[in-house]
Amino acid sequence: xxxxxxxxxxxxxxxxxxxxxxxxxxxxxxxxIATARRPETLEALKEKGAKTLQLDVTASPDKLNAFATEAxxxxxxxxxxxxxxxxxxxxAVEENTPEENLAQFDTNFFGVVNxxxxxxxxxxxxxxxxxxxxxxxxxxxxxxxxGIYCASKxxxxxxxxxxxxxxxxxxxxxxxxxxGAFRTSVAESGNLKIAARRIExxxxxxxxxxxxxxxxxxxxxxxxxxxxxxxxxxxxACDPKRALPMRLALGDDAYETMTSFHTxxxxxxxxxxxxxxxxxxx
Numbered sequence: 001x002x003x004x005x006x007x008x009x010x011x012x013x014x015x016x017x018x019x020x021x022x023x024x025x026x027x028x029x030x031x032x033i034a035t036a037r038r039p040e041t042l043e044a045l046k047e048k049g050a051k052t053l054q055l056d057v058t059a060s061p062d063k064l065n066a067f068a069t070e071a072x073x074x075x076x077x078x079x080x081x082x083x084x085x086x087x088x089x090x091x092a093v094e095e096n097t098p099e100e101n102l103a104q105f106d107t108n109f110f111g112v113v114n115x116x117x118x119x120x121x122x123x124x125x126x127x128x129x130x131x132x133x134x135x136x137x138x139x140x141x142x143x144x145x146x147g148i149y150c151a152s153k154x155x156x157x158x159x160x161x162x163x164x165x166x167x168x169x170x171x172x173x174x175x176x177x178x179x180g181a182f183r184t185s186v187a188e189s190g191n192l193k194i195a196a197r198r199i200e201x202x203x204x205x206x207x208x209x210x211x212x213x214x215x216x217x218x219x220x221x222x223x224x225x226x227x228x229x230x231x232x233x234x235x236x237a238c239d240p241k242r243a244l245p246m247r248l249a250l251g252d253d254a255y256e257t258m259t260s261f262h263t264x265x266x267x268x269x270x271x272x273x274x275x276x277x278x279x280x281x282x
Contacts, residue, residue, distance in 0.1 A: 013050075
């Protein structure tokens with residue numbers, strides 16, 4: 001292992017994209033710290049050369065700070081942090097309980113904020129570091145049946161954009177990845193949670209059908225996870241001085257989704273310009 005190689009820490013490596021990112025980074029000669037809530041799921045990555053640590057991204061800030069200290073001590077540094085851990089809360093927004101909503105944001109959003117905050121003193125001291133936040137095309141889809149998930153990913157993108165601006169003076173990069181549908185475990189039962197209550201209504205049938213369809217498509221998604229991991233590692237970890245966009249759609253479907261989303265936004269801005277503008281004090 002090259003002692004000078006970039007150190008990449010990845011959350012949520014037990015399955016799916018996180019696991020593939022770890023394998024890809026190792027294959028490229030990078031030093032990898034793979035994490036998961038259940039460290040026993042990381043044995044195969046350890047055998048490939050990754051260092052493995054237990055991490056629950058919803059832990060308290062004190063525990064996350066202690067984790068960051070432990071992780072940094074493994075190689076003496078962390079260069080790239082990939083916030084990948086997350087799950088999908090399914091169901092119409094009204095069906096999701098306050099507890100389910102909070103659990104979704106605790107993992108998908110506050111987990112990202114708190115884990116990143118634990119590493120920021122290290123990045124600032126070294127005046128370098130890369131923060132990669134795995135978001136989703138869901139932020140633009142706003143799909144009935146996944147509203148709370150979509151909202152959590154939109155929040156990730158907003159905070160990531162802010163970090164890109166706030167931290168640029170420390171030479172710290174931040175980027176969110178608007179991931180398309182790749183063949184990962186996100187649609188399987190462990191990562192797809194269904195609302196505890198169900199409201200029987202023809203109006204919500206589309207939301208219910210979306211959840212069923214999302215689960216049925218598990219393992220049949222368009223995207224190749226290995227290609228996504230290859231593109232992502234090359235982009236964020238192989239050249240620490242490379243300029244990054246604040247957001248990157250990754251996947252053919254993600255490109256289509258985000259193009260449609262932004263085109264519609266621009267069309268609405270122009271269509272309603274007369275209502276929008278002319279509000280300044282005169």
